[in-house]
Amino acid sequence: MALPGSGQPAWWLQLLSLAVLAGLLERCGSARRGALLGWLFGTAWLCGTFWWLFISMHTYGGLPALLAGAAVLALAAFLALDYALAAAAAVAWRPAGMTGRVLVFAAAWLLAELARGSFYTGFPWGAGGYAHTDGPLAGLASRVGVYGIGFVAALLAGAGGLALARLLAKGWRTGRQAATAVQPAGRAPRLGRGDALAAVLVALLLGLAWALPVRGLPTGTLSIALLQGNIPQEEKFQGRTGVPQALAWYKAQMLAAPQQLVVAPETAIPLLPQQLPEGWFDDLAAHFQAPGRALLVGIPLGGFREGYTNSVIGITRGDTAYRFDKHHLVPFGEFIPPFFRWFTQMMDIPLGDFNRGALPQPPFVFQGERLAPNICYEDLFGEEIGRAFRDPATAPTVLVNVSNIAWFGDSLAIDQHLQISRMRALEFDRPMLRATNTGATAIIGHDGRVQRLLPRLTRGVLDGQVQGRNGLTPYAAWVSRLGLAPLWLLGAAVLGAAAWRRRART
Structure with missing residues (x-):
């Protein structure tokens, strides 16, 4: 409350x-x-x-x-x-x-x-x-x-x-x-x-x-850039407005950021890879193949036959194939419950039935850190995030949330989602990075404190550092095995x- x-x-x-x-x-x-x-x-x-x-x-x-x-x-x-x-x-x-x-x-x-x-x-x-x-x-x-x-x-x-x-x-x-x-x-x-x-x-x-x-110990420090595009929700998937804005602004910031790790929010790239302009991804792939650079960015993946996923892809030297698929889908937003299609058809919102990712999924490994993405409201489910902590040797050292809650305007949803991420940091003794479309884009320490925060509903880049952590909290130890x-x-x-x-x- x-x-x-x-x-x-x-x-x-x-x-x-x-x-x-x-x-x-x-x-x-x-x-x-x-x-x-x-x-x-x-x-x-x-x-x-x-x-x-x-x-x-x-x-x-x-x-x-x-x-x-x-x-x-x-x-x-x-x-x-x-x-x-x-x-x-x-x-x-x-x-x-x-x-x-x-x-x-x-x-x-x-x-x-x-x-x-x-x-x-x-x-x-x-x-x-x-x-x-x-x-x-x-x-x-x-x-x-x-x-x-x-x-x-x-x-x-x-x-x-x-x-x-x-x-x-x-x-x-x-x-x-x-x-x-x-x-x-x-x-x-x-x-x-x-x-x-x-x-x-x-x-x-x-x-x-x-x-x-x-008991946890620092593992290393990364310089980071978290991108907040502030693309208006009513324009985000419009071919003449939001889509070209997103493609131009996010690509420019990704290429210009001097930090080691760049993170862009959920569906920062609002098109399927096969729908992107020819060669659009080539510059990014070449840029983040340079030593000491990495990118995590939200993008939809898939096709008509195999189905679609709400995903995060990672690019770094020697690894251009990292992929995380959202596991916990949003009812009515990413899948339509039985007998409710009549309700969703009354709204003019791009909805669909997405495929679920596996649980758990391997982290994105960069500079000795194990970065574990979660997408939007997946970070409400600590018991699911906790599945990745069963083996301390492969447990995440940094948690990363990418979100777009522009659907809910300038409301308490932004503040509440920040508190949810802070609770996950406290539960697992891990820092949480948040890259969002409209807020709250933030760097949260392993102690749950917000270290840096971008103003909501603004376009900008939040730069700073994140220090990874190892070890298991008592909660991580038992929830990873027993739920x-x-x-x-x-x-x-x-x-x-x-x-x-x-x-x-x-």
Whole structure:
């Protein structure tokens, strides 16, 4: 969650809103009422998170404003069903003790976040953990990842919300009225020695996890140039305007940059190789075959028979064949889900069904560094990026994101995507380079801090240096082998135990 008028996350606001939800659930007398409350909370929150989808559908897609707004609301309401189920479970299976209630609330929230990020190809944009990129929980990213941070935040918020509910209940009612308002079973949640001991133990474990160092060492330094063409989205694929602008400006900057590594954004070259003017690529290939030079640039590849891919190609001395194909495609943008072609046909947006790349794919090796590209919103899926870290000897030393989110105008999407990349840097202890069409083009250090940043919606070149890193964070070590399974098991185990104890009592 972000402060009004600011794209920066507010960790305390995320905790506060979640605490309010936990407190309100304490006053729910049935799972059905809890589900309604969770659904309303999730719908409102998600609408505020990705309202900018309206811009792509209405401004650039030509969809009537009413239909575009309804589509955003429908998507938020659908995804909020995960939070409705979580809230219903938190009410139906809440134990008598305070610690148990807090654990059940946090586990239910964790499972809802995992479900939103996994089912129907996943859309985890704005997951709660991203609000803590700069907060006191940021140090946990390299241990438990963004979903683990969300779980810890839910523990803290659940404890605060439960305490708030008890205080309000005591202030409004006394005696038996207060007890029945907080817990329909007839008793307020108890606070015993076990609860206090659990709170102390959790605090010690969190402090220990935050204090343990992440062991990584620098591998080398590269001078870099990140290109931001700022080609207007409505012109980007137009043959008389955006296409010649892109071909001329990007080629000129690629050839003129004195830095070792040049990175251009997603579809910086907006044509298939076979559609380019004759000889257009020859100058680039010859230039970056010189010693100590390398290029990564976004371009569509393929043909009618074999299908198309959203790709990045790399050129350096001795290697003109590097290719990375986007694996995690955008629903409605890069593939059309079944039964929804009627919806996409209502918009004037160049859409298609792209082929998926493999997972994982080898990095681009240059000057001893292993550069791992990801395209656009692929960097939301840390568990997929993490697949490349299974073998420390071949793990990436630098992460590279190439994007074009000009579809969403000058909106919070730019700020949110920057926070997502910063979280990946924290999780893997790796620098992240971002080359985008309209922003945010940035150099992010391995500690998640933005070192250099181009102004959004401007045309320019961001130059600087990047220092690669080796070693594995605890998160990289376990997510590369197990994916998100440990978090799924944690949430399911807590809720399963709560459900079993509830059934045993009845």
